[in-house]
Amino acid sequence: MRSSHNSTTINVTINGKAESILNNITVSELLILKEIPQQHVAIVVNDTVVPRSRWNNIVCQHNDNINVFSAVAGG
């Protein structure tokens, strides 16, 4: 199916929710955009854990499946 994005936005899924975001933004910038605290989270893009050291280099792509995890109470 032909994608519906234009040159300024792309469609991604963030934690299971479809969203339209600006094109050409990095994982780091996405966290800021979504007001997600950067400390103590882990980012998974298309089932691959993205090391923190690469957050500034990885640019979100159209149709990326992005998941943000954090620590919660548990035994």
Add this chain to the structure above:
Amino acid sequence: MLTISGHQFTSRLFTGTGKFSHQDIMLSAIASSKSELVTLAMKRIDLQADHDNLLGPLNSLGVKLLPNTAGARNANEAIFAAHLAYEMLGTKWIKLEIHPDPKYLMPDPIETLLAAKQLCQEGFIVMPYVHADPVLCRRLEDVGCAAVMPLGSPIGSNQGLATESFLKIIIEQAQVPVVIDAGIGTPSQACKAMEMGADAVLVNTAIATSAHPEKMAQCFAQAVHTGRQAFEAGLGKVNLHAQASSPLTGFLEQRR
């Protein structure tokens, strides 16, 4: 002093952070327990909700964090969870738990061994939650696990040391620390585990679901300390017959 992978612990009581009614209660209970190693789980963030600051207060308590792989149903998912934990918390310590069956939460031994081998090769400090299986515990030790964590009874069941006979074999054989995890419901059960020679116990439900978690945490701390002291002092031999504690000289007979 207990040492796991070069890290020394003064307290032999490890605690979980789950099931507390409120985060403040959890923090005060952990402080009272004097625990130095606490477990955490991981989940996908709810982007609509406020983000609880769990780690800030835990770090200020000075405890070491032990993220778990709860939710993993097989080795691959557990390995993935360990990688997540490393990126999230910067620690290679991982409580490896793989329990696909939600009714009894029995750990899958085959997937656990597979994941343990891989994670140890990657340099993780692996502490696997397993059934009280002495053979499996040896196999986990062979692939490089830093400790083994056999269960006393099902997670959260408060049934205590239902696996006692097998825990004794594990304790006798193990060359790595043995942490009795799961099912310990009372301080006396924790004390018993320590008297048996366990290196530590991990308690969550019994403290978290108590009417007074902070007080119960203190009780567990005392019980674990006392049990360990008794083990170090050396328990007496159990005999079938009576062994007189007083001299039986028959002095009353000598009246005649």
